[in-house]
Amino acid sequence: MSSYALGIDLGGTFARAAVVDGGGGLVSAAKTALVDRSPAAVVEAIALAAEEASGLAQDATLEACGVGVAGQLQGDEGFISLAPNLGWRDVPFGALLTARLGRPVKVVNDLAAAAWGELVAGAGKGFSDLFVVYVGSGVGSAIIARGQPLRGARGVAGEFGHIKVQPANGRPCGCGQQGCLEAYVGGVNLLAQMRDLHQRGQAGALLALTRNDPAAFTPAVLERAASSGDPGAQGIYEPAVDYLSVAIANQITLLNPARLILGGGVLMNCPGMRERIREGIQHHSTQVSLKGFTVAEAALGDDSGIIGAAMLAI
């Protein structure tokens, strides 16, 4: 009999649950919208999605349950110190969910889960040393070393979005510090800079690409405007791409992964950004770290996190 696990992906808007087989394949899945984001209501919504997914996979005996959460975790018990999308601070999420589901759950960072999913069943299959960078609303990363996720002493390794790229007088970041990589290149911050440009009356190129609708601004629109030579768009795009590509190149030098995997909404929708990252690595990483090194795009899309959470729990 094959082994199965329950994987859960807790975002800011939806909770998704799926039964995953031992090879990382999805057997069944369910999704529920988070109307009320209080911890109790979110735990209840997850439980309903989990029951639905389990019910659809009748024959599967679930061996374990893993949850990926977009937030900063502390310790091994699923204590969430900060989850901005949920408005949570210091929530004993793992304990609450364990009590509601009546089974142990393993709570991990959503990007660590996505990276693990990509390792087991996606773009990292067959590699032992990986660096995975996700740029979506926020920026995060995960490191796989010797086939194991590098979690750090307190389980909070991989916070790539909060390395400082502009230590003096940098842009304020959602984390409360300033000059973080995420403050320049995270999707939320790219959009905020585009709106600022619009308010200063300098977003002509962006408006021309969106039929004069600032609500249609996206990072992909920014990339198109910047590559057409618009100075306003370049003023946002160029520092973002430069900071990101040097920061990634430096981690290739330091970690010497066999492969870099790029994922997340911003990177998947901005081919020019991915190309600049490849160029930056060639230019800035040590030559010796690039022997046999490859870059790949995330292959599992939105499923990587749910698959990875399940596989990490097994």
Next chain:
Amino acid sequence: MSSYALGIDLGGTFARAAVVDGGGGLVSAAKTALVDRSPAAVVEAIALAAEEASGLAQDATLEACGVGVAGQLQGDEGFISLAPNLGWRDVPFGALLTARLGRPVKVVNDLAAAAWGELVAGAGKGFSDLFVVYVGSGVGSAIIARGQPLRGARGVAGEFGHIKVQPANGRPCGCGQQGCLEAYVGGVNLLAQMRDLHQRGQAGALLALTRNDPAAFTPAVLERAASSGDPGAQGIYEPAVDYLSVAIANQITLLNPARLILGGGVLMNCPGMRERIREGIQHHSTQVSLKGFTVAEAALGDDSGIIGAAMLAI
């Protein structure tokens, strides 16, 4: 019966060999100067030191042999792609030394060896997740994750000296690239910048501290002149310390080690630099990565590399 291993530390001037017991204690040691730095002569010098150290430790049956080398390694066979201090490029050192000693040898980067020595028998004892930074003539680091050295896909992880801190128009580095951390803060580069200052006639404060002898310039002299407010010295010291402390703080954020260990001649002789690194971490690292985090100085001095090389080989 206790287990013993042979540890070798290959620098640019001396080769040292020692018999190390299973707990990381030195049983015997021998040292030989490298007159001729050709690979064949160096291998011969190492063999003589190894025989002397083994002879002094009569009862010890050597189970393994490890060598730490200040150079860039490639693969698992001790192939040295670059060792500037020895003037080597693409030398199959592991194969040569194995043939001469008649036993398998494990070749590792000297800083990886030093970090491992500190972990097993020094400032890292009892910790599973460490980041070790050495600033001496050059700059290097080693990462211990889950109690294992993070070596990377090709064994060249930890090249902290060659991350780019000034990607555009940075100082040229000995590695052939520019803007590397080592180009600003490595001892060789600090001295070069002090000599440049002297040639421009702006080294008054440095000369006052060295009885007008430029040959007595050291990083410690630079630190004293900078802290006395001398603009010339500050122009070298401040960027170096800022780059170093932000780069270290960023790795604390990303790797979440339980402890940072600082070692190497420059850091050991510049207490102000160590203090600034501590301040930089408090200011720039994520708060969540600093829970329970400590900073320590390397405790084994010059012996860390030889002990670590032996212990890595066991």
